[in-house]
Amino acid sequence: AQSVAQPEDQVNVAEGNPLTVKCTYSVSGNPYLFWYVQYPNRGLQFLLKYITGDNLVKGSYGFEAEFNKSQTSFHLKKPSALVSDSALYFCVSVNDYKLSFGAGTTVTVRA
Amino acid sequence: EAGVAQSPRYKIIEKRQSVAFWCNPISGHATLYWYQQILGQGPKLLIQFQNNGVVDDSQLPKDRFSAERLKGVDSTLKIQPAKLEDSAVYLCASSPRAGESGELFFGEGSRLTVL
Structure with missing residues (x-):
């Protein structure tokens, strides 16, 4: 089965500090992963x-994510969090x- | 560019009543999805349309849920009769085409409360 897991229900950080939201995946073949x-x-x-391609992916609003095949992880990161980043974040896998x-x-x- | 439109935004009904939700996708998007998001959970796919044909409805409770996409544009999701466990946000999304691109455009959702 293709799936993702987010081990933390909540993450609390102070503004200006780094933000990391964790995701691990369980997919066969080449995973397609999203946030x-x-x-x-x-x-x-x-x-x-x-x-495919570079393991470090850059996205909207200053976010980036690192694909790590050995750890089967795809953590979302932002170097300096803003109050406006307060939200609900979903890790998503795509298959078929x-x-x-x-x-x-x-x-x-x-x- | 107009986004995905959904209505109504909120609906409160009693169990065993019926309800219908409407979705108008982004113009030109061939693929339309309905998701159910129960509080505290990630969205779960109910049904996926490609133009006006059903691609996947494996998780749609067909004894009470139905959906259609006439003419391959607007879509309606109906629940009849509703149960308490149907309380959720119903999300409509569209994309230019089905595929691994994974970039869907979501509406703001229709929040259903079943009493």
């Missing part, structure tokens, strides 16, 4: 994707055109 963000009372938004969402990680950035 989506859901701001309060807003629809889900695409952040970035990894399909179907998206499978992780359970989500709630990020709270305090001023």
Whole structure:
């Protein structure tokens, strides 16, 4: 089965500090991995994707993610978090055109 | 460019009643999805359309849920009769085509509360 896991329900960081949201995957073959963000009372938004190529993927709003095949991880990172980054983040795998969402990680950035 | 439109944004009904949600995807997008997002969980795919044909409805509870996409544009998701466990946000998404690109455009969702 193709799936992703987000081991942390919540992540709390201070504004200006680095932000990391963890994701591990369990897929056969070449994984297609994505991050989506859901701001309060807003629809889900695409952040970035990894399909092939460089292991470090850059996306919207200053976010990046590192694909690590040996650790089967695809952690989302931002060097300096903003209060406006407070949202619900989903790691997503794609297989046969179907998206499978992780359970989500709630990020709270305090001023 | 207009985004994915959904209505109604909120709906409260009693169990065993029926409800319908409407979605208008981004113009020109061939693929349309309906997801169910229960509080505290990630979205779960209910049904995927490619133009007006169904690509995947394996997780759609067909005894009570139905969906259609007439003319390959707008779509309607219906629940009849509703159960308490159907309380969730119903998300509609569209993409230019099905594929591993994975970039879907989501509407703001329709929040259903079943009492």
